[in-house]
Amino acid sequence: MEFPYAEPFKIKSVENIKRSTIAQRKQWIQEAHYNLFNLKSDQVFIDLLTDSGTGAMSDNQWAEIMKGDEAYAGSRSFELLKANVQRITGYKYLIPTHQGRAAENVLFSAMVNAGDVIPGNSHFDTTKGHIEFRKAKAIDCTIDEASDTSKFHPFKGNVDLNKLEKVFKTYPKEKIPMVIMTVTCNTAGGQPVSMKNIQETSELCRRYGIPLFFDGARFAENAYFIKKREDAYKHKTIKEIVREMFSYGDGMTMSAKKDGLVNMGGFIATNDVAIYNKATVFAILFEGFITYGGMSGRDMGALAIGLDEATEFDYLESRVEQVHYLGRKLMSADVPVQQPIGGHAIYLDANKFVPTIPREQYRAQALAVELYIVGGIRGVEIGTILADRNPETGENRYPDLELVRLAIPRRTYTNNHMDYVAAVIEHVYHTRKEAKTGYEIIYEAPVLRHFTVKLRKI
Ligand code: F0G
Numbered sequence: 001m002e003f004p005y006a007e008p009f010k011i012k013s014v015e016n017i018k019r020s021t022i023a024q025r026k027q028w029i030q031e032a033h034y035n036l037f038n039l040k041s042d043q044v045f046i047d048l049l050t051d052s053g054t055g056a057m058s059d060n061q062w063a064e065i066m067k068g069d070e071a072y073a074g075s076r077s078f079e080l081l082k083a084n085v086q087r088i089t090g091y092k093y094l095i096p097t098h099q100g101r102a103a104e105n106v107l108f109s110a111m112v113n114a115g116d117v118i119p120g121n122s123h124f125d126t127t128k129g130h131i132e133f134r135k136a137k138a139i140d141c142t143i144d145e146a147s148d149t150s151k152f153h154p155f156k157g158n159v160d161l162n163k164l165e166k167v168f169k170t171y172p173k174e175k176i177p178m179v180i181m182t183v184t185c186n187t188a189g190g191q192p193v194s195m196k197n198i199q200e201t202s203e204l205c206r207r208y209g210i211p212l213f214f215d216g217a218r219f220a221e222n223a224y225f226i227k228k229r230e231d232a233y234k235h236k237t238i239k240e241i242v243r244e245m246f247s248y249g250d251g252m253t254m255s256a257k258k259d260g261l262v263n264m265g266g267f268i269a270t271n272d273v274a275i276y277n278k279a280t281v282f283a284i285l286f287e288g289f290i291t292y293g294g295m296s297g298r299d300m301g302a303l304a305i306g307l308d309e310a311t312e313f314d315y316l317e318s319r320v321e322q323v324h325y326l327g328r329k330l331m332s333a334d335v336p337v338q339q340p341i342g343g344h345a346i347y348l349d350a351n352k353f354v355p356t357i358p359r360e361q362y363r364a365q366a367l368a369v370e371l372y373i374v375g376g377i378r379g380v381e382i383g384t385i386l387a388d389r390n391p392e393t394g395e396n397r398y399p400d401l402e403l404v405r406l407a408i409p410r411r412t413y414t415n416n417h418m419d420y421v422a423a424v425i426e427h428v429y430h431t432r433k434e435a436k437t438g439y440e441i442i443y444e445a446p447v448l449r450h451f452t453v454k455l456r457k458i
């Protein structure tokens with residue numbers, strides 16, 4: 001007989017969350033100008049804004065916090081982190097940074113110049129931002145299947161090798177400082193990249209003499225999908241898979257707030273000593289001395305332990321399967337979600353969910369606000385507001401997809417919370433036909449407007 005699944009941990013410390021009424025939430029969201037970033041966390045019941053830095057640490061991580069060595073240079077906590085990064089990723093040289101975008105800032109300062117191009121699989125916003133800030137260009141080479149939300153493909157984060165080779169043939173080698181492969185690919189919906197694709201991308205890069213770097217924010221979740229979906233890896237451990245994945249590249253940037261299982265932190269790791277040496281100059285300038293780079297000793301210790309825990313199968317199974325548990329509930333109620341479900345979040349397809357709200361009235365935002373009012377759930381719009389305006393015409397850019405992302409923090413909510421979330425979404429879905437109008441913008445910043453936008457209900 002097969003018994004029901006149960007999480008491989010028990011809870012030692014709890015944090016109360018506040019319930020509220022629909023009337024209260026209506027008032028709060030109006031005061032927040034219908035921008036979910038403006039809410040106080042006390043006004044939110046279930047916070048699915050992001051899975052970044054919002055997870056729960058283990059007793060072993062908290063124990064390591066108490067043992068943190070805060071020496072300015074050469075701390076024991078740095079040595080512990082370095083040893084674990086070396087063992088888990090195979091990369092020799094380590095530069096800690098205060099978070100993922102700081103790792104991008106340091107690495108790109110050393111490697112990216114104006115006029116360069118950096119191909120990859122749907123670069124994350126901050127990655128693209130740091131590339132464009134240097135007057136270089138990010139070129140998206142993700143496979144076409146990634147943009148069809150209803151099509152099943154086991155590895156929608158894959159790089160299209162023909163698109164990548166075209167970039168290699170179009171631009172001289174000196175203009176392509178690196179390829180960035182994001183595992184899992186957040187922008188494509190937390191979709192994994194297969195080992196085969198990593199290997200083939202690596203071969204192509206080597207053939208053209210171009211370094212391959214990983215954006216490893218969710219590398220462990222990627223390894224879990226490889227184990228589950230790529231036959232040859234069925235019997236390998238997650239740690240073996242992770243070592244092999246990284247062996248095909250020259251280095252990585254890391255937002256440790258995801259698969260590092262910590263609330264703040266990041267790093268660059270590489271086997272290329274020349275790149276390491278160049279990057280250390282900028283690390284000292286922007287982040288701090290090379291043995292702490294923006295992190296306190298105690299936080300490096302917690303990260304060292306977190307990396308070990310995140311690369312254990314039992315943990316990953318509980319994490320990814322919780323996301324899929326919510327996804328399956330929604331799909332069985334015919335709620336339109338992006339498929340297949342990725343590693344860290346559910347993406348509601350607002351074009352199918354609330355087609356009656358005009359796109360010019362920000363239907364994905366309208367849906368996100370509705371989930372908050374009805375159930376106190378905070379997600380985030382990934383649609384027209386996020387896409388900003390065309391800088392030349394000043395017109396809204398309408399992306400193919402209007403999504404609401406519900407990112408699940410690690411080890412934080414129980415499946416009862418997921419049942420609650422599913423019930424709220426199903427309810428909103430079945431009453432959605434009443435929704436005819438959305439929102440208009442009354443204030444927006446010239447770039448990255450979604451963080452501070454102010455809206456009015458139409
Ligand atoms: N790369 C990826 C794939 C990310 O998802 C993020 C952050 C970063 C880099 C930047 O890292 O936040 O530590 O500076 N993603 C968060 C999210 C913000 O909500 O998806 P950071």
